[in-house]
Amino acid sequence: MRTVSMQRNILLFSFLFFPVLLLLMFVLYPLFELIRLSFTDWNGMDAKQVYIGFDNYIKMFTDSSDVWLSLRNNGYYFLFHLIMIPLELAIAVVLDSKIRASKFFKTIVFMPYIINGVAISYMFAFFYSPINGGLNGILEVLGLGSLIQNWLTNESIVNLSLVFVSIWRFSGFHVILFLAGLQAIPQDQFEAAKIDGASSTQNFWYIIVPGVKKVLEVLLFLNVVGALQVFDIPYIMTQGGPGHASSTFTLYTLETAFKFNNFGMASAMGITMLVLIIVLNSVQKRLFNLKGVDEE
Numbered sequence: 001m002r003t004v005s006m007q008r009n010i011l012l013f014s015f016l017f018f019p020v021l022l023l024l025m026f027v028l029y030p031l032f033e034l035i036r037l038s039f040t041d042w043n044g045m046d047a048k049q050v051y052i053g054f055d056n057y058i059k060m061f062t063d064s065s066d067v068w069l070s071l072r073n074n075g076y077y078f079l080f081h082l083i084m085i086p087l088e089l090a091i092a093v094v095l096d097s098k099i100r101a102s103k104f105f106k107t108i109v110f111m112p113y114i115i116n117g118v119a120i121s122y123m124f125a126f127f128y129s130p131i132n133g134g135l136n137g138i139l140e141v142l143g144l145g146s147l148i149q150n151w152l153t154n155e156s157i158v159n160l161s162l163v164f165v166s167i168w169r170f171s172g173f174h175v176i177l178f179l180a181g182l183q184a185i186p187q188d189q190f191e192a193a194k195i196d197g198a199s200s201t202q203n204f205w206y207i208i209v210p211g212v213k214k215v216l217e218v219l220l221f222l223n224v225v226g227a228l229q230v231f232d233i234p235y236i237m238t239q240g241g242p243g244h245a246s247s248t249f250t251l252y253t254l255e256t257a258f259k260f261n262n263f264g265m266a267s268a269m270g271i272t273m274l275v276l277i278i279v280l281n282s283v284q285k286r287l288f289n290l291k292g293v294d295e296e
Helices: 002-037 055-062 065-096 102-114 117-127 134-141 158-183 187-195 200-211 213-229 232-237 249-258 263-295
Strands: none
Touching: 002 263, 055 065, 055 263, 065 102, 065 158, 065 200, 065 213, 065 249, 102 158, 117 134, 117 158, 117 232, 158 200, 158 213, 158 232, 187 200, 200 213, 213 249, 213 263, 249 263
């Protein structure tokens, strides 16, 4: 028995050794190094790293209005994706019903998520082009020439233009997640509701919405993380412009590191983003738990 137990322990150790080693090397060590660098003024090149305490964190929110502007721009992505969630759920409900060519429509809905983000950004940059772009051309054909804009250089609408691209790219993925949640709901609940004479609206509010609660919680978490980490769309389409009007927190962090050679400040911004994600996720979980207690 002792030999069998020892062999089992050796096997478990062998399986866990390399994953734990990779975790330490590529997750924990970089995290602690990032925290250490956030308390220095390192420029990314000099061997000397001067410890400056919390100066980077203080300057981040007091000396730079661009940080607040970037966070506000991140808020656009979070807010509009949040508004889209009920529509995504409604689309999932329709696709989950017995409609013709439902598999085809599911594939079409999911296709934008499969396409590379860089390709999508370049495609929409051409679509928004004021010279030969498709959007202005469509508006002109429809007789809506008064709505023609420079979609990516107008500070008042550039973020809305970019958010639309993000919604187009990720909404299909959210619909597929909702479809997975809908298929996990026991059919006997719908049959019992039908016997009781429940309407479609009542089925939606009292069976479907509670049934996809876990999916909704995952989507809200992905929304928070995605909104704070959005980078490729504004970087490729506008480079954060005009000025810093469409810059996001991640984009501004990378500019701070590689354009202004302030790796200490960029590290502090990276830690701040991590803390924001943890805090917002904790608040979200608390709200869901409170709601669950009230329902009970």
